[in-house]
Amino acid sequence: MGEPVCSPTLPGAVASAVQHQAHVVAQTQMARDTYCLRLHCPPIAEQIHPGQFFMVRLPGTDNPLLGRPFALYDVYEEDGQKAGIDFGYVTVGKLTSAMAEWKPGQAVELWGPLGNGFPLPDVEHLALVAGGIGQTPFLAVAREALGQKQYGNPPRQLPKPAKQLTMCYGARSAEYLAGLDDFQMDGLDLKISTDDGSQGHHGFVTELLAESLESNSAPEAVYCCGPEPMMKAAQQLCAEKRVPCWLSLETPMACGFGICFSCVTRVKLDESGDNWDYRRTCVEGPVFPADQLLL
């Protein structure tokens, strides 16, 4: 993938990761309880690629104590140079509630990039399945897959741009749908679902995926990020259709870089899954081939 890794058995351990004092450049509201922060941090922006994440911490306090993981939404540039990162978040806890109050200039502690990220797609038709704030990795994935933008240092080389890109995006209701304008791009077919039917398909986002998998031009690869029941459903649908599927997990993390052993998930050691082991999501993922996971 280009980036140096710490160990061949830890594909998500990034040897070139840095700890960096960043600052807030801008904050915008994306949807109800959902915000986007722009942080100035060239050393991370230069190397991060879609599906990777970083830890964000509020310096100078013990409460909240730990950093929290956030996935890359996009890299922004200044004077043609990668200057910083945008990421989306929902206010759910101590840190994210404090973050919603952050103003430009706010000092932020960051470390990353972390994790393996999504593989570079090499298919004609790629489908993205997002549930809630699980949409956040997919803007960069879409821009990369369509050949509109390059990420990583050295820049990741896309084998071929996807001819067809479908994004199935589900949220509780219309007011929680975030970044719809960002996803209006040539070549991306955006399909919406809401739990309450206030916008798009009334039902689960995986019903949109099932429809796509049944169609004449079914996707040849599926990338998912969202709540566990959604991931499980996507895993099953793709297994039935024998379509390769990757899941980006968000298990609770304390450190984000492999030293705490908190963020484990069950990874199969054989095809049946009778033998499995807990593996760290941060340094072995967070993106796993769906057929390797016991969710």
Added chain:
Amino acid sequence: MNRLAVQLNRLQLANPILVASGTFGYAREAQAYIDFATLGGIIPKTITPQPRIGNPPPRTIETSSGLLNSIGLDNDGLEQFIEKHLDYLLSLNTSIIANIAGRNVDDFKQMAARLNEFDGLAALELNISCPNVSGGVDFGTNPKLAAEVVGSVRDACSLPVIAKLTPNVTSVVEIAAAAAEAGADAVSLVNTFQGMAVDWRRRKPILGGVLGGLSGPAIKPLALRIVWQVAQAVDIPIIGVGGIACIDDVMQFIVAGATAVQIGTANFYNPGIANQLVGELSEIVEEQGCTHISELTGSLQT
């Protein structure tokens, strides 16, 4: 002369800043953030004789200024440690202290003897204090058993022996005295405090392991108290550990009687902290007009 070099009986360290077992993985995970050669030493994650799958998630939950964990000594066992991690660790140009845990005295003895076959380890730290494993004898809460395990390991290997003690007892002093009597080169004070977190709406414990060990800044005054009490009562070098997050914390433990310290939970939320503290410690010793750190050790006046 290195003004930060410290001696804990048979164990010599380039400086007093260690990273605590269970908070630094197998070191390679931290290589992007830490120059290992500047550390006093690294204590990798606890090794058990056989692989342990660990506890079901969630394994950690943040509390006020603290962290509750119930990892459950997830590790691949001694032979996998030797095969996968030992060469790498011994190549790092810092002291490597292997942390081991067994279910009985024989386990400890056999692990010590096996690790003794490899040149380059600086010491063994005996985890007789993990609150997250069941089924084993609780060596850390009984002075006689603590002494037996320390004595057996001393006999089984030529490495310096450190006993890492639990604070979940009425008197850590008694256990520390027993470990000293049995020949421990040092004691690490303290492991985590047993705690619990509850999701009352679901009527469920939050941690998969139900109970957990509390670490982080929340426990620093408790750990400091124990270090001071043991320093007053027992003649054995102390490695202070518990919530250390900045240079002032390090100095508080040192003046209270710790010869060295371990950085634990702070590694999780400030990956470069151990390096930073080594640099700041050097400046502090100079600022205090001392030629050697030992002039500050145990200098607390009451």
